Every structure is written in structure tokens, then in C-alpha cells.
Amino acid sequence: MLKRKMLKNWGWPLRIASRGTEVTRLYPEVMMELPAAERGIHELDATTCIGCASCARICPNSCIEMVTYKYGSPLKNKKMQYPQIDYGRCMFCGLCVDECPAECLKMGKKVTMAGWEREDIVRGPDKLAVKKFTAKEAAELAAEAKRIAAEKAAAAAAKKKAAAKEGAPAEGAAKKVAKEGAENKPPKKAVAKEGENKEANAQEPKKEDAKPTEGGAS
Amino acid sequence: MTTASDVLSAVQSAFPGAVLESRVESDRRLWATIDSNSIVDVCKHLSEKLNFDHYSGAAGVDWIARKEMEVVEIMASHGAHQVVAMLKSKTPRENPSVKSLANLFWNANWYEREIWEMFGINFEGHPGLYPLLLGDELVGVWPWRKDFKGYPDLTTGQRAVERPTSEGYTEYFIPPTPAEIEAGTVPKEKPKYPSFREREEKEIKSDSEMIMHMGPQHAMLPGPFLLDILIEGERVHKAFLDMGYIHKGIEKIMENRTWLQGLTYTDRMCYVASLSNNECYCGAIEKILGLEVPLRAQYIRVILEELSRIQSHLIGTGEFMTLIAGVGYAPWNFMIIDRESIISLIESVTGARLTHTFVRFGGVRNDLPEGFSDKCRSALKYIESRTKEYIELFEQDPIYHMRMENVGVLSPDRAKRVGISGPPLRATGVAYDMRKEDPILVYPDLDFKVVTGTRGDSADRIDVRLREILESIHIIEQCLDRIPAGPIKTETKVPKKIPAGEAYYRVEDPRGEMGMYVISDGGDKPYRVKVRGPVYATLQTLPPLLEGVYIADAVAIAGSMDGCPSEADR
Ligand code: SF4
Ligand code: SF4
Numbered sequence: 001m002l003k004r005k006m007l008k009n010w011g012w013p014l015r016i017a018s019r020g021t022e023v024t025r026l027y028p029e030v031m032m033e034l035p036a037a038e039r040g041i042h043e044l045d046a047t048t049c050i051g052c053a054s055c056a057r058i059c060p061n062s063c064i065e066m067v068t069y070k071y072g073s074p075l076k077n078k079k080m081q082y083p084q085i086d087y088g089r090c091m092f093c094g095l096c097v098d099e100c101p102a103e104c105l106k107m108g109k110k111v112t113m114a115g116w117e118r119e120d121i122v123r124g125p126d127k128l129a130v131k132k133f134t135a136k137e138a139a140e141l142a143a144e145a146k147r148i149a150a151e152k153a154a155a156a157a158a159k160k161k162a163a164a165k166e167g168a169p170a171e172g173a174a175k176k177v178a179k180e181g182a183e184n185k186p187p188k189k190a191v192a193k194e195g196e197n198k199e200a201n202a203q204e205p206k207k208e209d210a211k212p213t214e215g216g217a218s
Numbered sequence: 219m220t221t222a223s224d225v226l227s228a229v230q231s232a233f234p235g236a237v238l239e240s241r242v243e244s245d246r247r248l249w250a251t252i253d254s255n256s257i258v259d260v261c262k263h264l265s266e267k268l269n270f271d272h273y274s275g276a277a278g279v280d281w282i283a284r285k286e287m288e289v290v291e292i293m294a295s296h297g298a299h300q301v302v303a304m305l306k307s308k309t310p311r312e313n314p315s316v317k318s319l320a321n322l323f324w325n326a327n328w329y330e331r332e333i334w335e336m337f338g339i340n341f342e343g344h345p346g347l348y349p350l351l352l353g354d355e356l357v358g359v360w361p362w363r364k365d366f367k368g369y370p371d372l373t374t375g376q377r378a379v380e381r382p383t384s385e386g387y388t389e390y391f392i393p394p395t396p397a398e399i400e401a402g403t404v405p406k407e408k409p410k411y412p413s414f415r416e417r418e419e420k421e422i423k424s425d426s427e428m429i430m431h432m433g434p435q436h437a438m439l440p441g442p443f444l445l446d447i448l449i450e451g452e453r454v455h456k457a458f459l460d461m462g463y464i465h466k467g468i469e470k471i472m473e474n475r476t477w478l479q480g481l482t483y484t485d486r487m488c489y490v491a492s493l494s495n496n497e498c499y500c501g502a503i504e505k506i507l508g509l510e511v512p513l514r515a516q517y518i519r520v521i522l523e524e525l526s527r528i529q530s531h532l533i534g535t536g537e538f539m540t541l542i543a544g545v546g547y548a549p550w551n552f553m554i555i556d557r558e559s560i561i562s563l564i565e566s567v568t569g570a571r572l573t574h575t576f577v578r579f580g581g582v583r584n585d586l587p588e589g590f591s592d593k594c595r596s597a598l599k600y601i602e603s604r605t606k607e608y609i610e611l612f613e614q615d616p617i618y619h620m621r622m623e624n625v626g627v628l629s630p631d632r633a634k635r636v637g638i639s640g641p642p643l644r645a646t647g648v649a650y651d652m653r654k655e656d657p658i659l660v661y662p663d664l665d666f667k668v669v670t671g672t673r674g675d676s677a678d679r680i681d682v683r684l685r686e687i688l689e690s691i692h693i694i695e696q697c698l699d700r701i702p703a704g705p706i707k708t709e710t711k712v713p714k715k716i717p718a719g720e721a722y723y724r725v726e727d728p729r730g731e732m733g734m735y736v737i738s739d740g741g742d743k744p745y746r747v748k749v750r751g752p753v754y755a756t757l758q759t760l761p762p763l764l765e766g767v768y769i770a771d772a773v774a775i776a777g778s779m780d781g782c783p784s785e786a787d788r
Contacts, residue, residue: 035566
């Protein structure tokens with residue numbers, strides 16, 4: 001009796017083994033299929049990142065550092081600061097992705113990042129970026145930004161002049177204007193937005209309707 | 219049914235004037251500040267007269283602004299009623315000292331030792347205030363006090379000074395730098411106590427006895443802890459347990475992280491049960507905020523937590539099989555293969571295999587992906603058939619029976635007294651499950667029963683785990699049928715600063731009762747987070763359970779507890 005039971009149990013592994021369940025994965029020849037939600041290596045859309053550093057602030061391990069990067073849009077990201085991630089410290093928690101207001105930081109399905117040196121796993125925006133401007137586009141954008149800045153400066157100077165001319169009695173009105181500006185976002189910014197829209201249209205037409213409409217401030 | 223206000227009035231009438239402050243949060247939660255002179259009497263009264271037979275733990279809190287310290291005793295009942303009483307007693311910050319409950323409740327011992335070594339609160343009448351989690355060189359710095367300035371650097375090898383010990387060995391000593399002494403990070407006076415080694419050697423009574431070390435690195439252990447057994451021949455006379463090899467200080471780290479950042483640390487207390495740890499933390503904060511979780515999110519949480527329970531039980535049981543080696547190595551491999559399907563399911567929702575960081579305050583991070591329900595059902599069907607096979611396999615294997623039956627028997631009374639929870643407690647026949655006792659989420663609407671055993675031995679503990687897998691499958695199937703459409707996060711914006719308040723939230727971790735006591739002072743970081751984990755209680759039970767057994771059985775007993783030192787050493 002006892003022997004029979006034991007024999008039966010010894011047969012058990014054989015039965016299971018013949019079922020054809022996948023036991024060993026042939027990594028790295030065959031990569032396992034990963035779900036869409038996978039939290040792998042980050043992917044940065046440098047064309048929309050606004051350089052707000054929210055991702056760097058939320059990171060529990062402080063592995064995100066904001067560094068300068070050329071191929072982004074100076075219209076959105078004035079200082080051209082983009083996240084650089086130290087994967088020696090990253091724990092793939094995904095909080096940075098959740099916090100990103102522009103939804104430009106995502107986590108992809110890539111998971112391998114072996115390197116010879118410590119620096120190899122510190123990935124700057126150039127390595128993280130899945131979407132970026134070409135050198136030419138970036139130059140154009142920079143020129144555009146310059147032009148807008150100049151325009152803005154000119155407009156501001158003109159305004160100042162006008163305000164000075166009107167003098168003391170118009171002070172209240174000037175204040176009002178200033179306040180209005182603050183409410184609907186200052187006119188200069190609206191110009192910037194428009195310019196950027198033109199540029200960005202080619203890149204990602206979808207984003208356009210998501211943008212806040214500038215209540216006729218220009 | 220006894221409610222919290224009944225308990226409060228009973229205490230007030232039995233001890234007039236002893237309750238200094240009180241708050242009835244709900245039917246199930248009572249908060250009271252008790253006069254520190256009568257805390258022992260009140261607890262005694264609660265346990266003897268009011269069915270509070272479960273001493274669940276204690277937490278220390280340093281209220282530096284108020285110049286006082288607080289010890290919060292957490293008292294509950296094994297099913298007689300569902301009130302959890304949080305009893306606070308206060309003591310001044312200068313020479314803090316409270317009365318010990320260790321003579322009243324056996325399992326208060328470890329909780330008080332931890333509070334002593336972390337906060338420096340003395341417990342009058344405690345049988346042995348020795349450090350539990352901290353290394354000897356750190357005792358006396360009282361690291362969890364709010365004015366703690368950081369550990370002295372005692373690990374930098376460059377400064378090490380060689381010195382011979384009395385036994386002729388060479389020891390390395392790292393003297394603190396003058397800067398550290400000035401900063402006040404070096405303890406000025408160290409408490410005196412016998413070391414772990416001295417304590418265990420004192421117990422050697424005859425020449426035929428010796429101490430055998432199992433650990434800190436041992437094939438039997440799922441993580442590092444030291445189990446020293448005093449043996450005479452094959453018999454274990456006494457067992458000693460030392461922890462803290464991987465103490466991470468997570469509770470303190472969380473005080474220095476924002477509320478949301480703290481979530482990632484709960485994952486890492488025990489990576490096999492990270493979803494229930496997430497749940498526990500978020501649940502406590504939702505309680506403080508009074509947040510309502512959308513129904514769909516609640517269902518998603520339940521589904522994932524039950525999936526996580528299944529995989530935890532599978533790995534726990536499988537690992538155990540390798541330990542006793544009686545049935546061979548095969549079940550471990552099979553269980554790991556099975557577990558893989560569950561892990562992939564969870565991964566398809568959360569995006570991570572083990573450390574999920576998935577539950578959010580007032581919701582969850584992701585919605586279920588398309589086709590999840592079908593995939594889940596087919597995986598569960600497979601797991602169900604496999605689990606039934608395992609149960610049958612263990613039931614009929616004679617070697618397994620000889621090895622496991624009547625080994626490490628816990629009687630229901632003893633199990634309740636030592637404060638153990640989860641499958642080891644249920645194996646004794648006590649149907650104590652947080653999902654029923656302190657129902658959260660949609661658990662009250664779901665139909666499931668609490669799996670219990672009859673004998674309370676090692677075989678029963680494994681059996682309870684396996685049958686719980688079937689029960690979890692049943693729960694998930696119901697959830698998949700009922701899950702409504704809708705949002706997965708609350709509409710209410712969760713503030714960066716959580717309003718001042720406190721909450722104690724309990725979930726049923728795969729290993730037992732898991733509770734988190736969270737205090738907010740209105741800032742963007744927690745003021746204090748206390749984790750009452752199930753494994754802590756399990757490990758505390760181990761030494762007395764090992765007394766009188768054979769050495770080989772020590773492995774069968776310790777393994778069947780499914781203890782994860784990482785969680786106890788959080
Ligand atoms: S995934 Fe987490 S750890 Fe990694 S960079 Fe983002 S926030 Fe930091
Ligand atoms: S990636 Fe997102 S969060 Fe980080 S700087 Fe760019 S826009 Fe801000």
C-alpha cells in the first residue's frame with residue numbers, strides 16, 4: 001500500500017514534465033513578451049518636455065538630475081534642461097512618470113542596460129529621448145525663440161514707454177492691464193505659444209487641442 | 219456586538235479618572251490616552267473582562283515639541299468582538315519610562331525591546347531589555363528619536379584599529395571622529411547588558427550540551443537571522459533568536475520622505491507581499507483623509523491582493539519543500555513555474571514583477587489591461603487544478619506525513635497567547651482573518667470562508683496555505699464577475715500635505731495580520747509610521763516552539779512558519 005502510493009507520487013513529476021510547460025526561458029536569445037504596462041527603461045519625448053523638474057523632485061532615490069540638452073524645444077523649455085537618470089539608483093517605481101505634467105516621460109519595454117562602467121548606466125536625455133528635434137529643427141527653434149524674445153522685449157519696452165507717457169492719472173488703468181495680463185497669461189507668452197504651435201504642428205498634431213486656448217490675450 | 223464606545227464606557231466605569239482623553243473613531247477603533255500609572259491595570263481588565271485576548275503590538279512615538287514620548291499599545295480580540303483599542307500612555311522626554319506589559323502579555327516582550335532600543339524608553343519590570351534589531355555598537359544613540367543626528371560612521375574600514383580580545387582573537391574597532399563626537403552622534407553613556415552570546419552561554423548547564431548556530435546564513439533561512447539552538451544529542455533544549463541583520467530602518471526613512479515617496483518603501487519591506495503592504499499604507503492615509511475609493515479601484519485592489527496571496531503561498535510552500543527535502547526538490551520547481559503565471563498576470567497590470575508601487579491614495583495606478591479577465595480565469599483554472607494536485611500529493615505521501623505530522627504543534631490557546639497570526643494561527647483552528655475581522659474594500663460583499671486547520675502542526679500550516687489558494691481563486695473569480703466600469707482614482711485631489719491625524723489600518727497579509735499606524739502632523743511627510751508586521755510575531759514564537767524537539771524538526775517547524783526576516787527587520 002505504502003509502496004504503491006509512493007510510486008504514484010514518483011510518477012507525478014513525469015506527468016507534469018510531459019505537459020510542455022515552459023520552464024526555462026532562453027534569455028537573451030528569446031526575450032520574454034512584456035505587457036504594455038511594463039515599467040522598463042524610461043523614454044523621454046524631448047520635443048514636449050517642459051523642463052519643470054517634477055520628475056526629479058518626486059524621485060525617492062534622487063536619481064534624476066536635470067541636464068542641458070540641445071535637441072529639445074527652447075519654446076517650451078527655456079533653459080533646455082532635461083532629465084538624466086542614474087540607473088544605478090533607479091528602482092523603476094514609476095513615480096516620475098506619474099508626476100510628469102506634460103506626459104512626456106514614459107516607461108518602455110526595454111529592460112537591459114548592461115555596461116562596463118558606472119557611467120554606462122547613467123543615461124542622459126540623448127539616450128532616453130525617443131523623440132527629439134534634428135539639429136536643423138533645433139536651430140530653427142532656437143532662432144524662433146530668439147525672435148520671440150526680441151519681440152517680447154520690444155513690446156515690453158513699448159508698453160513701458162506708453163505707461164510712462166500716460167503718467168500718473170493712468171496708473172490705475174495700467175494696473176488693470178497688468179492684472180488682466182496676469183489672468184489670461186501675459187500677452188508675450190501667448191505669442192510664444194502660437195509660434196510654438198506652428199513648429200510643433202508638424203511634430204504632433206494630436207497635442208494641439210489639449211493646449212489651453214489663450215483667451216484672446218494677444 | 220461590542221463596539222468601541224461600549225469598551226470605552228466599561229473602562230471609564232471600572233477605572234474612573236484613568237482615561238485622560240478618548241476618541242471613538244468608529245465602531246471598531248478606540249483611541250484613548252490612559253494615565254500611565256494605570257495602563258497595566260487597564261490592559262489587564264481589558265484582557266480579562268472585555269475579551270481583548272490579542273495583544274497586537276506597541277508603537278513608540280517621540281513628540282519632541284510637546285516634550286513627551288508616547289507608547290501606544292494595540293489591543294484586539296480573537297473574534298469575540300472587532301474593536302481595536304489604541305491605548306496611549308505618556309512619559310516625559312527626560313528619562314522616559316513606562317510600565318512594562320511583558321509580564322501580562324508574553325508577546326509584548328519584543329515590541330518593548332524594540333521601542334527601548336529605538337527610542338530609549340525604559341520599561342519598568344521588563345524581564346530583559348536587550349537590543350533586538352540594532353547592533354550592539356548602536357545601542358544608546360536612540361535612532362528613532364526626532365532629534366537623532368545620524369549614526370556615527372562605524373563602518374569605514376580605513377580608520378579601523380586592531381585590538382586583541384581576551385580570547386586571543388583580533389578585533390577591529392573603529393573609533394568615532396572628533397567631529398562625530400562633537401555633533402553628538404556618539405552615545406555618551408551606553409546601557410549595560412549581557413551580549414547575545416553571553417546570554418545564551420549562560421544557559422549551558424552541563425558538559426553534554428552545546429550550542430549550534432543555524433544562520434545568519436543557513437540553507438534553511440529565507441533571509442538572514444540567527445537561530446542558535448542549545449542541544450544535547452539530537453534534542454533541542456532551548457532556542458535563541460537574534461534579528462536585525464538586514465534592519466533597514468524603513469519606518470525612520472519614511473519620516474524623511476514625502477507621503478507618496480514613502481509608498482515605494484512599503485514595497486521593499488517584503489517583496490513577496492508588496493501589494494498588501496501598499497494597501498496597508500494607502501488605506502491608513504485614506505482613513506486620515508476620509509477618502510472614498512471608487513468601486514472599480516476597490517475591486518482591482520482585491521483582485522491583485524488575492525493574486526499576490528496566491529503567489530506568496532506558492533513560493534512559501536515551495537521553499538519549505540526544499541527545506542524538509544522529504545518530498546524532494548520537485549515541488550519547489552513546479553510551484554515556481556506555477557507562480558510565474560500569476561506573476562505575469564500581476565505584471566500585466568502593475569508593470570512590475572515584485573515591487574509594484576501600485577496602490578495609490580484613493581485608487582490604483584493602472585486599470586486592468588484588455589483581456590485581463592479571460593487570461594486571469596484561464597490561469598486561475600490551471601492554478602486550481604495544480605493546487606488540488608499538491609494537496610492530494612501531500613495528503614497521501616507517507617514520508618511527508620511522518621516528517622510533518624504532530625511536529626511543532628501549537629494549541630489554539632497558546633497560539634492566541636503568543637500573538638501569532640495568519641496561516642499558523644488558523645492551522646490551530648482559530649478562524650482569525652483580517653478580511654473578516656476588519657473588513658476593508660469590497661471584502662464584506664464577497665463570499666469566502668476562513669480556512670482553518672485542526673491540529674496546528676507543521677503539516678496543517680502547509681495545508682491551510684494551499685487551501686487558502688483555492689479560496690483566493692474563488693474570491694478573484696467573484697471579483698471578475700462583478701467588477702464595475704468606472705474611474706480608478708478618486709475625483710478628489712489628494713493634497714500634498716495630509717491633514718493632521720492618525721489612523722491604524724489592518725490588512726490580511728499572506729503571512730498574517732499586518733497593521734500600519736500612521737501619524738500625520740499636517741506636513742508633507744509622515745510624522746511616524748509604525749508597521750506591525752506578521753512575521754515579527756511569528757519569529758518571536760519560534761524559540762519556545764523549538765524547545766524539546768529534534769534538530770531535524772527545527773527546520774520543519776521554522777520553515778512551515780513562512781517567515782520572511784526582511785519584513786520583520788523592516
Ligand atoms: S522610476 Fe522611480 S526611482 Fe526611477 S527615476 Fe523614476 S522616480 Fe526615480
Ligand atoms: S520629463 Fe516631465 S516632469 Fe520631467 S522635466 Fe520634463 S516635463 Fe517635467
